[in-house]
Amino acid sequence: MLAIKVPKREAEKVRRKLLELGVLAKGYAVKRDSEFVFFPITKPVKGFELVETEFEKLERRPHSYREVVEVPNKVRPLLPSSFDIIGDIAIIELPEELMEYGKVIGEAILKVHRHIKVVFAKGSKVSGEYRVRELVHLAGENRTETLHRENGIRLKLDVSKVYFSPRLATERMRIFKKAGQGEIVFDMFAGVGPYSILLAKKAKLVFAVDLNPWAVHYLEENVRLNKTSNVIPILGDVRKVAGQVKADRVIMNLPKFSHCFLREAMISAKNGGVIHYYGFAPEEDLFSEHEAKIKAVARELGFRVEVLERRKVRPYAPRQFNIAIDFKVLK
Numbered sequence: 001m002l003a004i005k006v007p008k009r010e011a012e013k014v015r016r017k018l019l020e021l022g023v024l025a026k027g028y029a030v031k032r033d034s035e036f037v038f039f040p041i042t043k044p045v046k047g048f049e050l051v052e053t054e055f056e057k058l059e060r061r062p063h064s065y066r067e068v069v070e071v072p073n074k075v076r077p078l079l080p081s082s083f084d085i086i087g088d089i090a091i092i093e094l095p096e097e098l099m100e101y102g103k104v105i106g107e108a109i110l111k112v113h114r115h116i117k118v119v120f121a122k123g124s125k126v127s128g129e130y131r132v133r134e135l136v137h138l139a140g141e142n143r144t145e146t147l148h149r150e151n152g153i154r155l156k157l158d159v160s161k162v163y164f165s166p167r168l169a170t171e172r173m174r175i176f177k178k179a180g181q182g183e184i185v186f187d188m189f190a191g192v193g194p195y196s197i198l199l200a201k202k203a204k205l206v207f208a209v210d211l212n213p214w215a216v217h218y219l220e221e222n223v224r225l226n227k228t229s230n231v232i233p234i235l236g237d238v239r240k241v242a243g244q245v246k247a248d249r250v251i252m253n254l255p256k257f258s259h260c261f262l263r264e265a266m267i268s269a270k271n272g273g274v275i276h277y278y279g280f281a282p283e284e285d286l287f288s289e290h291e292a293k294i295k296a297v298a299r300e301l302g303f304r305v306e307v308l309e310r311r312k313v314r315p316y317a318p319r320q321f322n323i324a325i326d327f328k329v330l331k
């Protein structure tokens with residue numbers, strides 16, 4: 001194979017030059033002896049000593065489990081291109097036709113992604129008051145607890161007992177950037193604390209409520225883990241807490257049912273307080289129905305609202321989106 005021979009001390013400079021020219025042959029290990037370095041090249045380059053030599057081929061590591069998994073060709077197009085990773089646990093959504101190949105799919109994921117130790121398939125949709133789903137173990141260790149890192153915080157959680165979506169990390173960071181210093185925050189549906197613990201870095205106090213005892217168990221653990229001193233975990237129905245808190249910022253991350261808790265959110269906000277409302281909506285009408293509900297509740301309470309921002313957070317189902325509306329409550 002064609003190569004360039006350069007003295008060792010010039011090797012790094014030459015490597016950069018070859019990369020710049022786009023002539024460095026990919027997939028081969030650069031060769032060295034005591035004095036010289038040999039770079040494999042795709043065509044001759046002027047000004048260098050050219051030689052002919054053998055190179056060891058580098059084994060390319062697969063990027064996706066789809067490159068290594070063995071399933072019949074007829075179902076191959078159904079293999080999902082992505083899956084969620086929570087700590088060292090992967091959760092994949094498999095169509096019915098692929099469930100019988102779950103074990104080989106799980107093992108292929110473990111082989112390609114060395115940091116993943118457990119693979120589950122989604123066994124149901126998120127459901128019930130606690131917003132959890134059934135999981136089917138596919139491969140790796142048979143455990144459901146893990147430690148997830150996001151936005152500079154650590155979250156311990158059990159994927160079978162609590163709700164958690166790593167896909168909301170960007171949205172949480174967005175809210176964090178909007179938050180001011182020294183605020184009182186009311187996280188109405190706190191889960192294991194991804195909003196609460198993040199916002200606690202700026203807030204004076206965060207009231208973090210959840211109905212699920214497991215969520216509050218992990219929330220308390222995560223408060224300790226992150227050495228957070230200004231989060232107050234509260235186990236119970238947020239309806240019982242609402243109104244006792246007067247917050248600068250209210251987070252309503254229960255998209256399926258947020259509209260049922262608008263009264264609670266508004267009576268818990270200070271005059272001028274901001275509410276981050278989440279919902280699900282069809283692509284053709286993302287905001288108007290939710291906004292009508294927000295305005296109707298405000299009217300009943302004798303308040304006014306000012307919408308600050310509307311946005312799509314992420315796709316939720318075919319032609320359905322998880323949306324967010326940020327609004328100010330004026331009393």
Ligand SMILES: C[S@@+](CC[C@H](N)C(=O)[O-])C[C@H]1O[C@@H](n2cnc3c(N)ncnc32)[C@H](O)[C@@H]1O
Pocket residue numbers: 129130131163164165168188189190191192193194195209210211212215236237238239253254255
């Ligand atoms: C969609 S999860 C969001 C959790 C968390 N904010 C997150 O981003 O991971 C909604 C949470 O609300 C809790 N929940 C549902 N109804 C509630 C209620 N009436 N009062 C308090 N918490 C409730 C559920 O247990 C669940 O943990």
